[in-house]
Amino acid sequence: MIAKIERKSNFKGNAILLALVSVMLLFEVMIRIAGKGSLFAPANISNLINQNAYVVIMAVGMLLCILTGGNIDLSVGSIVCLVGAVAGVLIVNHGMNIYLAIVICLLLGILLGAWQGYWIAYVRIPPFIVTLAGMLLFRGLANVILNGLTISPFPDNYLRLFTSYIPAADNDGAQLAVSLSVAAVICVLYVVSEAISRRDKIRKGYATESLAALITKVVLICAFAIAFATLLGLHKGLPIVLVWLAVIIFIYGYFTSRTVPGRYFYAMGGNEKAAILSGIDTNKVLFFAYTNMAFLSAIAALVCCARFNSATPSAGTSYEMDAIGSCFIGGASAYGGSGTVGGAIIGALLMGVLNNGMSILGIDANWQKAVKGLVLLAAVIFDVLSKKRRKNG
Amino acid sequence: MDDLILEMKNITKTFPGVKALDDVSLRVKRGEIHAICGENGAGKSTLMKVLSGVYPFGTYEGQIVYNGRNCEFQSIRDSEKAGIVIIHQELALVPLLSIGENMFLGNEQGTKFNIDWNETYGKADQYLKLVGLNESSHTLIKDIGVGKQQLVEIAKALAKDVRLLILDEPTASLNEDDSRHLLDLLLEFKKKGMTSIIISHKINEIAYCADTVTILRDGASIKEMSRDEGFDEKTIVNAMVGRDVAHRFPSRTPKIGPVVFEVKDWTVYHPTYHDKIVCDHVSLTLRKGEILGISGLMGAGRTELAMSLFGRSYGTDISGHTFINGKEVVLKTPKEAIENKISYMTEDRKGNGLILPEPITTNTTLSSLYKIVKSGRRITIDRDLEIEQTKKYIAETGTKCSSHEQVVGNLSGGNQQKVLLGKWLFAEPDILFLDEPTRGIDVGAKYEIYCLMNSIVDSGKSIVMISSEMPELLGMCDRIYVMSEGRIAGELTQEEATQEKILTMILNSEKGRVKLHDSKD
Numbered sequence: 049m050i051a052k053i054e055r056k057s058n059f060k061g062n063a064i065l066l067a068l069v070s071v072m073l074l075f076e077v078m079i080r081i082a083g084k085g086s087l088f089a090p091a092n093i094s095n096l097i098n099q100n101a102y103v104v105i106m107a108v109g110m111l112l113c114i115l116t117g118g119n120i121d122l123s124v125g126s127i128v129c130l131v132g133a134v135a136g137v138l139i140v141n142h143g144m145n146i147y148l149a150i151v152i153c154l155l156l157g158i159l160l161g162a163w164q165g166y167w168i169a170y171v172r173i174p175p176f177i178v179t180l181a182g183m184l185l186f187r188g189l190a191n192v193i194l195n196g197l198t199i200s201p202f203p204d205n206y207l208r209l210f211t212s213y214i215p216a217a218d219n220d221g222a223q224l225a226v227s228l229s230v231a232a233v234i235c236v237l238y239v240v241s242e243a244i245s246r247r248d249k250i251r252k253g254y255a256t257e258s259l260a261a262l263i264t265k266v267v268l269i270c271a272f273a274i275a276f277a278t279l280l281g282l283h284k285g286l287p288i289v290l291v292w293l294a295v296i297i298f299i300y301g302y303f304t305s306r307t308v309p310g311r312y313f314y315a316m317g318g319n320e321k322a323a324i325l326s327g328i329d330t331n332k333v334l335f336f337a338y339t340n341m342a343f344l345s346a347i348a349a350l351v352c353c354a355r356f357n358s359a360t361p362s363a364g365t366s367y368e369m370d371a372i373g374s375c376f377i378g379g380a381s382a383y384g385g386s387g388t389v390g391g392a393i394i395g396a397l398l399m400g401v402l403n404n405g406m407s408i409l410g411i412d413a414n415w416q417k418a419v420k421g422l423v424l425l426a427a428v429i430f431d432v433l434s435k436k437r438r439k440n441g
Numbered sequence: 442m443d444d445l446i447l448e449m450k451n452i453t454k455t456f457p458g459v460k461a462l463d464d465v466s467l468r469v470k471r472g473e474i475h476a477i478c479g480e481n482g483a484g485k486s487t488l489m490k491v492l493s494g495v496y497p498f499g500t501y502e503g504q505i506v507y508n509g510r511n512c513e514f515q516s517i518r519d520s521e522k523a524g525i526v527i528i529h530q531e532l533a534l535v536p537l538l539s540i541g542e543n544m545f546l547g548n549e550q551g552t553k554f555n556i557d558w559n560e561t562y563g564k565a566d567q568y569l570k571l572v573g574l575n576e577s578s579h580t581l582i583k584d585i586g587v588g589k590q591q592l593v594e595i596a597k598a599l600a601k602d603v604r605l606l607i608l609d610e611p612t613a614s615l616n617e618d619d620s621r622h623l624l625d626l627l628l629e630f631k632k633k634g635m636t637s638i639i640i641s642h643k644i645n646e647i648a649y650c651a652d653t654v655t656i657l658r659d660g661a662s663i664k665e666m667s668r669d670e671g672f673d674e675k676t677i678v679n680a681m682v683g684r685d686v687a688h689r690f691p692s693r694t695p696k697i698g699p700v701v702f703e704v705k706d707w708t709v710y711h712p713t714y715h716d717k718i719v720c721d722h723v724s725l726t727l728r729k730g731e732i733l734g735i736s737g738l739m740g741a742g743r744t745e746l747a748m749s750l751f752g753r754s755y756g757t758d759i760s761g762h763t764f765i766n767g768k769e770v771v772l773k774t775p776k777e778a779i780e781n782k783i784s785y786m787t788e789d790r791k792g793n794g795l796i797l798p799e800p801i802t803t804n805t806t807l808s809s810l811y812k813i814v815k816s817g818r819r820i821t822i823d824r825d826l827e828i829e830q831t832k833k834y835i836a837e838t839g840t841k842c843s844s845h846e847q848v849v850g851n852l853s854g855g856n857q858q859k860v861l862l863g864k865w866l867f868a869e870p871d872i873l874f875l876d877e878p879t880r881g882i883d884v885g886a887k888y889e890i891y892c893l894m895n896s897i898v899d900s901g902k903s904i905v906m907i908s909s910e911m912p913e914l915l916g917m918c919d920r921i922y923v924m925s926e927g928r929i930a931g932e933l934t935q936e937e938a939t940q941e942k943i944l945t946m947i948l949n950s951e952k953g954r955v956k957l958h959d960s961k962d
């Protein structure tokens with residue numbers, strides 16, 4: 049799936065994927081040597097997904113902001129906190145219907161985003177400043193709502209929406225079968241869609257990639273999907289949050305790579321003046337980027353509430369850094385105009401693997417931060433250097 | 442034996458997928474003006490970038506012998522130390538810094554921790570005088586025109602103690618007067634012993650000033666001609682294109698119809714200096730099937746007029762009326778203009794036209810993405826259709842590229858211009874504004890573009906062409922408006938129009954304005 053939603057399957061995208069695989073292998077070796085099990089233990093893979101779902105969701109939104117010209121959103125962590133607080137008050141304190149509460153929370157996210165987006169896009173206050181203000185403002189409001197206290201626990205029917213597994217946990221034995229069949233269905237759909245697109249291309253006389261390359265690609269992706277599903281099946285089944293992630297990734301991957309408005313983001317980041325003279329309303333693009341970012345943060349907030357089963361005043365702290373870091377590790381340009389959803393997700397996973405691997409190895413949390421900082425820097429340095437090399441031929 | 446200042450031997454330079462230079466040799470004599478000619482993408486700029494260390498030693502093959510010594514430049518800094526200074530095809534001045542600051546950028550006067558500003562501006566003024574530029578060195582770059590900026594670049598080079606000056610298309614965006622001034626300056630420096638290499642597509646200029654001409658074609662040097670053996674415009678073009686270019690402008694029997702576009706009392710103010718009037722009650726008409734020229738000096742407000750008409754993409758406090766086919770329209774954004782089948786091709790391809798890090802495909806289709814959506818869907822782009830369309834326009838404009846996926850920033854200057862043209866042809870407008878459409882385009886390709894323009898108007902569309910090259914306007918246009926200081930100074934039909942008449946109109950209009958001022962005071 050990741051390979052499919054890449055905007056262009058270029059050298060850079062593959063390099064990031066390669067980095068992810070090598071980091072995983074490196075940890076695997078170290079964990080084995082330390083005798084602490086395996087990074088690829090089914091429980092751990094499941095964990096990895098649950099732990100990092102929020103980063104993936106926010107990285108996708110952040111990518112759109114960054115595409116418009118290297119603009120970032122510092123307020124996302126605070127939005128997670130504020131929306132989480134509202135969810136807590138509505139669901140736990142007032143016992144509101146959870147679906148109604150979810151809709152209210154998502155609308156709140158859109159509203160917060162529109163507020164910031166208006167200043168950024170139409171008044172052209174620098175995003176850094178607007179979202180820095182938002183970061184303070186929203187966290188402040190969240191703490192007012194929470195009164196400095198933690199709200200918990202959330203009702204079961206709410207938790208089930210984000211933290212359960214398919215099939216339900218009491219259904220032992222069926223897990224492997226279910227996750228494998230889901231993987232099989234996905235593989236079949238994928239193969240069919242590739243075949244149809246190839247047939248169309250040939251019929252219309254367009255250039256196609258060689259059959260051998262296509263088959264290799266398809267086999268690799270299917271093999272990966274099945275291996276992945278097997279691991280999940282061996283634990284508790286498919287985490288439901290993975291389904292939400294897949295939906296979000298699919299929508300945004302498609303949006304950025306295949307649609308007209310998606311193209312606008314790249315055009316604006318590449319050369320805003322040229323984009324305007326090509327008839328693109330760049331204010332609208334910017335406004336959408338920030339509104340959407342807050343909307344996705346609200347989704348992340350709902351996921352986090354369920355995962356921690358609480359709404360706390362410190363929720364979402366430094367999430368903005370995770371999201372921004374993922375995009376840059378995933379090859380987004382710090383000047384905008386280039387980057388892919390696939391890259392951002394791989395970046396998020398890379399950060400997740402680092403966290404997870406180092407935790408298993410028992411590395412001190414402070415050192416973990418230092419390592420993540422270095423990785424972020426290394427990724428960007430690599431990006432810059434490889435661009436330079438390509439320029440000089 | 443000639444006294445060679447520079448000899449480049451067997452230079453080969455490859456980019457991924459392209460061999461830009463293939464075993465090229467260049468011999469430059471001390472104290473001469475050496476011209477390099479060739480079609481777009483022939484490798485002229487690349488050769489000069491190799492020479493000046495933009496592409497460091499090791500990224501190319503071959504040998505550079507300068508002043509009898511073998512050179513292995515790692516960076517521009519190295520080549521500058523040796524006295525080789527390059528002025529690039531695209532100007533590289535910082536708009537918000539003053540002339541003086543720009544001139545000594547990277548070459549600051551005084552000590553590292555204490556810049557001597559008196560020395561800086563004092564010296565800057567001296568060099569400005571040397572190049573005949575009548576501006577204070579405190580003036581900001583953004584406040585002077587391109588012609589003057591080009592002179593600042595030269596002054597900057599002089600300040601670096603230049604012995605071999607390389608100019609890559611220095612006159613591409615200059616009008617005739619400014620170009621002539623620049624060339625005379627080179628001739629003067631030549632008398633003082635400076636050597637220069639000049640790249641230009643304006644063959645008359647080369648015939649005017651060069652001592653030797655080297656001709657490149659497809660990355661190979663195919664001919665060297667020297668003044669002693671005799672050359673003129675015709676022989677150079679002949680050697681360059683490989684055939685006779687008898688006519689510079691294709692002929693066309695105009696099929697002119699009714700008025701399709703009309704502007705009345707169009708007034709525009711400057712976007713930052715709100716009391717400065719840029720277009721002053723401009724009225725004009727454009728007919729079906731017509732090529733309409735707008736002539737005028739730099740800063741006459743031609744670009745500003747076109748851009749403000751194109752969905753108010755320039756200026757503030759715009760007033761006036763526009764009519765399409767007799768019906769009044771109000772075009773508030775470029776999007777609305779495009780929807781009404783008006784297009785504007787900018788003169789500033791890097792700044793306003795192209796997205797350099799993106800491939801040719803995305804650039805070509807950007808202004809009309811809805812033409813390549815999958816049938817039956819509203820926003821999904823059909824990549825295959827996009828590629829097919831792009832290929833069509835690459836062929837139509839004769840863009841030389843390694844593939845339709847080549848990043849536009851890697852194309853040669855002239856080929857970028859062709860991509861820009863293709864982009865607006867793809868929009869299939871009824872009314873097409875072309876602002877300096879042939880800037881940086883080689884002689885052969887120019888003819889092709891003129892043919893393209895003719896076929897556009899033959900199919901019943903209309904073109905407004907803004908150009909600083911008067912022969913081009915005279916050769917192509919059915920009618921010419923002369924603009925001066927934001928106003929229409931007059932109108933000439935093709936039969937009436939001559940260079941002198943246009944210049945007189947501009948002059949009279951300026952005089953009239955001065956008188957007006959005098960009587961007011």
Ligand SMILES: Nc1ncnc2c1ncn2[C@@H]1O[C@H](COP(=O)(O)OP(=O)(O)OP(=O)(O)O)[C@@H](O)[C@H]1O
Pocket residue numbers: 439440441456457459460461479480481482483484485486487488530841842843851852853854855856881883
């Ligand atoms: N960085 C690059 N990457 C890939 N190809 C390049 C790069 N730079 C130049 N080229 C290719 O090298 C060839 C020569 O380009 P060059 O800019 O030297 O042409 P030129 O003679 O200066 O043309 P023009 O008259 O249009 O300025 C072109 O085909 C161009 O596409």
Ligand SMILES: [Mg+2]
Pocket residue numbers: 485486487530609853854855
């Ligand atoms: Mg060039």
